[in-house]
Each structure stands twice: as structure tokens, then as C-alpha cells.
Amino acid sequence: xxxxxxxxxxxxxxxxxxxxxxxxxxxxxxxxxxxxxxxxxxxxxxxxxxxxxxxxxxxxxxxxxxxxxxxxxxxxxxxxxxxxxxxxxxxxxxxxxxxxxxxxxxxxxxxxxxxxxxxxxxxxxxxxxxxxxxxxxxxxxxxxxxxxxxxxxxxxxxxxxxxxxxxxxxxxxxxxxxxxxxxxxxxxxxxxxxxxxxxxxxxxxxxxxxxxxxxxxxxxxxxxxxxxxxxxxxxxxxxxxxxxxxxxxxxxxxxxxxxxxxxxxxxxxxxxxxxxxxxxxxxxxxxxxxxxxxxxxxxxxxxxxxxxxxxxxxxxxxxxxxxxxxxxxxxxxxxxxxxxxxxxxxxxxxxxxxxxxxxxxxxxxxxxxxxxxxxxxxxxxxxxxxxxxxxxxxxxxxxxxxxxxxxxxxxxxxxxxxxxxxxxxxxxxxxxxxxxxxxxxxxxxxxxxxxxxxxxxxxxxxxxxxxxxxxxxxxxxxxxxxxxxxxxxxxxxxxxxxxxxxxxxxxxxxxxxxxxxxxxxxxxxxxxxxxxxxxxxxxxxxxxxxxxxxxxxxxxxxxxxxxxxxxxxxxxxxxxxxxxx
DNA sequence: CATTGGTTGTAGCA
DNA sequence: TGCTACAACCAATG
Ligand SMILES: Cc1cc2nc3c(=O)[nH]c(=O)nc-3n(C[C@H](O)[C@H](O)[C@H](O)COP(=O)(O)OP(=O)(O)OC[C@H]3O[C@@H](n4cnc5c(N)ncnc54)[C@H](O)[C@@H]3O)c2cc1C
Numbered sequence: 162x163x164x165x166x167x168x169x170x171x172x173x174x175x176x177x178x179x180x181x182x183x184x185x186x187x188x189x190x191x192x193x194x195x196x197x198x199x200x201x202x203x204x205x206x207x208x209x210x211x212x213x214x215x216x217x218x219x220x221x222x223x224x225x226x227x228x229x230x231x232x233x234x235x236x237x238x239x240x241x242x243x244x245x246x247x248x249x250x251x252x253x254x255x256x257x258x259x260x261x262x263x264x265x266x267x268x269x270x271x272x273x274x275x276x277x278x279x280x281x282x283x284x285x286x287x288x289x290x291x292x293x294x295x296x297x298x299x300x301x302x303x304x305x306x307x308x309x310x311x312x313x314x315x316x317x318x319x320x321x322x323x324x325x326x327x328x329x330x331x332x333x334x335x336x337x338x339x340x341x342x343x344x345x346x347x348x349x350x351x352x353x354x355x356x357x358x359x360x361x362x363x364x365x366x367x368x369x370x371x372x373x374x375x376x377x378x379x380x381x382x383x384x385x386x387x388x389x390x391x392x393x394x395x396x397x398x399x400x401x402x403x404x405x406x407x408x409x410x411x412x413x414x415x416x417x418x419x420x421x422x423x424x425x426x427x428x429x430x431x432x433x434x435x436x437x438x439x440x441x442x443x444x445x446x447x448x449x450x451x452x453x454x455x456x457x458x459x460x461x462x463x464x465x466x467x468x469x470x471x472x473x474x475x476x477x478x479x480x481x482x483x484x485x486x487x488x489x490x491x492x493x494x495x496x497x498x499x500x501x502x503x504x505x506x507x508x509x510x511x512x513x514x515x516x517x518x519x520x521x522x523x524x525x526x527x528x529x530x531x532x533x534x535x536x537x538x539x540x541x542x543x544x545x546x547x548x549x550x551x552x553x554x555x556x557x558x559x560x561x562x563x564x565x566x567x568x569x570x571x572x573x574x575x576x577x578x579x580x581x582x583x584x585x586x587x588x589x590x591x592x593x594x595x596x597x598x599x600x601x602x603x604x605x606x607x608x609x610x611x612x613x614x615x616x617x618x619x620x621x622x623x624x625x626x627x628x629x630x631x632x633x634x635x636x637x638x639x640x641x642x643x644x645x646x647x648x649x650x651x652x653x654x655x656x657x658x659x660x661x662x663x664x665x666x667x668x669x670x671x672x673x674x675x676x677x678x679x680x681x682x683x684x685x686x687x688x689x690x691x692x693x694x695x696x697x698x699x700x701x702x703x704x705x706x707x708x709x710x711x712x713x714x715x716x717x718x719x720x721x722x723x724x725x726x727x728x729x730x731x732x733x734x735x736x737x738x739x740x741x742x
Numbered sequence: 743c744a745t746t747g748g749t750t751g752t753a754g755c756a
Numbered sequence: 757t758g759c760t761a762c763a764a765c766c767a768a769t770g
Contacts, residue, residue, distance in 0.1 A: 320767060321749085411750035463749045472749085543750060550751095594765040598751045605751080668763090675765070 182438035184386035189298035220538035224384035231385025251283035274577035317482035389434035397452035406456025415541035416610035432574035480578035501560030523656035526606030529619035538573030549587035
């Protein structure tokens, strides 16, 4: 804040606008706000756009309420407090800036997702006449995303290894340093305190913003940085750091009954804390590094725990480079154009989507995952793989944006860049293209949990099925169904799709779509592009396959919407939202 | 060009 | 529990 403008009286009243970054540890925004300030007014704005629109499910809203209460406590311990505004940011921010005499506004960058991008532009515009100085800081990601964007010359990076070299360059340039937590924070201005005294700025309770959960009992993972840091440290202390050091993501299990318990084979479940910024990714990074220094066996990215943080960074950087189209297939330069079924135009697809969402596909493993999502807001990464594959390329062939929208509502950790990126991955739309590797809605869960304890927990009507049929109850003889007290087709649905048939058919469609992509891509005016089909086989071992090339598998209506296939990508000049910083 | 590597597949068989 | 065939992807690298 050095060299900032001052008011006539020389007072420096700073509005510290919290959006994500709900913490006081390692907070560049908080540090920037405090520097030289005579008053700091920490605000959070409850925007009806996400509070009461139905876009955000109750579990995530509850987490937010808990996180705000915790942040308020952290601020109070340092002589401050959280002031909560109710209304549209582009109305509330300029209002309080004016009424409270703010000379500066500070916030942490949150300009990747379309909501944040538009919101911040609107607030800037609304505040422009006030002449306040607006400062943006990094904080939500390890690197400043604009630095990563520079490193890639404005292009999206779609491979992890390339991303890693860029990341290493940026970190070499600006090392990962933690920002100290201020011991005291200047109190809010008198005008702000006066408004607070009128009872207008109180921190919302769970009952206020997630009324359906008001009496739901304790949360599985309560929001807030206190909880975040406790959980982080507990994970890092497991086996003296050996657990964290040897972490290998693909070897963790999606079927743990208590993924938050001691000795779990699950993952850290820190995602919601990172999403809201209750936990700084840099703090995670640094403490992880320290905790695993002496570890006997150390895994490495992409499977290691620091590798997981890099995946997050990877998707953020890519989404930042692509812009708002990252959340959709159309006009998205990195996304394969595929003729998915669209529920709005296709009643059968709409019904399939609804069954998937409600956890009544007739596949117990899929339904258990979806019911865990609905009831708890979190699923293991591999469970997300299973249900995302099932909805899109594996079985239902519904477009991935529909699944992403459901996740965006129901996940406690829903995070625009990460969510859409992973949906593109699973649907083979970008990043990952081996569509012939397909998850089985029967075999995959069984591999981890042969007894079906996870299914029995989340799909209780199946609880009494014998182990043999727990993943495919429709195959149980009627006598077994009666004995289990659950008749398939009556008490639990029959499968809505036949996996072996559908998955093969879908692979054919993916192959078609890829072919169309390649042709439209090898254009260069040559019209009949390359066509060098030759023995495109090659691949591992050099074992030449037989002449399986016979005929293309089923050729249903070739993907209708091949229209948009724009290629250019840049995005550098148009909207870069960094200012004085 | 050809080759290599890519977080996390499955079924069938030893 | 470990191996291979399956069918045949892509981006990066040289
Ligand atoms: C279809 C699909 C949608 C997803 N949507 C989201 C989402 O909305 N929000 C979200 O945070 N994660 C999402 N993920 C990624 C991943 O599943 C979760 O981050 C992870 O399961 C959270 O559990 P954890 O904190 O125990 O992870 P850990 O394995 O303990 O990893 C630690 C942290 O690394 C980050 N991370 C881990 N895996 C990934 C990944 N694949 N991509 C990006 N970051 C990762 C997360 O911040 C996570 O908290 C999605 C994955 C899929 C397949």
C-alpha cells in the first residue's frame, strides 16, 4: 500500500473484500490491507445470485456459513471482525465504500470463473466514480495465474508435463513464500461500526442460509481455517510424515465408509477448504514439503500429494487461459466437439440424466456414489471418475456440461475450473483421449470393496443382498431378492442402460467424432485432409495388429454439431483483469 | 515421420 | 496377484 493516495485528513480506510480466501493465514490480501491503514473493514457480500438462487446446494452453503463464522472469530482475535453485506456486490461495495469513507479496496484475485470475472468488473465500474484505489493480490493459487499465462504466451496448456515446466519456471522467478499473519488488524472505521451496531452486518448462521440443514447435526467437515489447518496437520503427521510422502493417488480407495477417519485409505478431503480459501495452497505446499523431508519413500507428481496441488494449479491456469468458454463445449478451443445427447432436446436423455442425478440408475455402485454426493457433498476422486464416465462416454452419452452443473450444485468443493476441467478429462473431450479405457459400473466398485459395504451404506434398500449380487442385483434369483426384502424393478430400479452394449456403441461414436476432428483439423485447404490412415496402429510393443481395420463400427447420425471448430486460442489481450498490483 | 509416455480400465487366463 | 489382449487415443519429442 505504500505510496497510496490519502484523503484530506490523511486517513487510510481500507475495505478488505473477502470472496474466497476465507482465512487470515498466508493472506496477501489481508497483509496488503493492513499496511499503512488507519482502519480496515473486512467485508463479505452475500450475493443472492448464489445464496438463494438454488445454484448452490445446502451443504456448500452450510460450509460457507461455518467458514464465515470461523473467519469472524479469527479476525476478532486480532482486534477486528467480519462485516457481512447482503445484496449485489456491485451495489453494496460502492455503498459501503462511500458511507464508510473508504479510500482503498483490496481483494484477492478471483477472476477465472465467469461469475467472479463479471462481478469484479461490475464492482470496478460501480466504484470508479468514487475514486477509491483498488488493489488485487494473488492468494488462491500457488502461482499468480497471470505469471503462468505469460509463461505459456497466452495459450492454454493441456498437458501436465508441459505445465510442470512452466510452473517450475514461474516458481524459480518468484519463490513460494508465506505471508505472515498480522497479530493486530486495525479496527473498522467508525461509520462501519455504527452500521454494525444497527445489527445490519451480522454473520449468517447455518439456519440463515442453509435452513434445511439447521437441525442436521454436526457437519462431516466444518468450514473454516481452524478446521482446515488442523486437518492438514493431522494428515501430515500420519506415520510421522510417511503417509504423505508415499501418497499415490491412483492407489487410494473410493469406497471408504469413513473417508475422514483415522487410518483411512481415502484422500485428505481438504478440497472444500482449498476451494473457499480456508486453506492456502501455499501453506499446504510448504508444510507438506517440510513434513516429508525425511520420508523414506517419496512419491512424485503426478501421483504424489504435491502433485494433486499441481493438478489444481493446472486446471486453474488452463481455465484462465481459455476464459469463460472453458465451462462448455461450444466455442471452447480446447474441447473436442462431440455429438452428445442434450437433455433439453431429448426426453430420453433428460430422463437418463435425472436418474443419474437422483441415484436411481439401477447400478448400485453408481447410485451409491451419487447418493453420497447428494447427502454429504463429497466423493472420492475415483468415484467422480466412475459417475462422470457413466453419464458421458461410458453409458448415457449425455453431454458433460450437464454433469458438471449437477456437481456444481451439489459438491461441497465445487470449483469452476477444476470441475469443468475434470469433466472434459473424463468425457475424453480434452486432456485425456483413451476412450477405450472405460470404467465398468459393476467391476470398478467391486475391485475396491468386494463386500459392498459402501453400497450398503448409501443404498440401504440393497443392504441385505448377498455379496454375490450386491453390484448387480438384477441378476439375483427372485428368491434371493425376496429374502433381501428388495425386488428389483419394484423396490430398486432395473438398470436403465445395458453397459456392455452402450459402452461399445459409445466408443464407436467417440471414434467417429475424433475422426471428424482430425479431418477438420488437417484442413489446410486441402479439403480431403491427410487421410493417411496407413497403419496408424503403431503404439506400444510394436506388435502389429491384424487387419482389424475392416469397417467402422456402427455409424449412427454422425455428430450433428461439428460447426464450431474454431482454433485460435489466445485470450491475452481482451480481458486481463490485473491492475495496480 | 516414428516413437514415447500418458495419474487412476476390463476381461480372461495363468 | 500378475500378465496380456483389447483396439488402435493424443501431444510432445527428435
Ligand atoms: C468429474 C470430476 C469433477 C471434479 N470436480 C471437482 C471440483 O468441483 N472441485 C474440486 O476441488 N475437485 C474436483 N475434482 C477433483 C478431485 O476429485 C477432488 O479435488 C478430490 O477428490 C478432492 O478430495 P481430496 O481433497 O481428498 O483430494 P486429495 O487427493 O487429498 O488432493 C489434495 C487437493 O489437491 C487438489 N486436487 C486433487 N485432485 C485434483 C484433480 N483431479 N484436479 C484438480 N485438483 C485436484 C484438490 O484441491 C485437493 O483437495 C473433480 C474430479 C472429477 C473427476
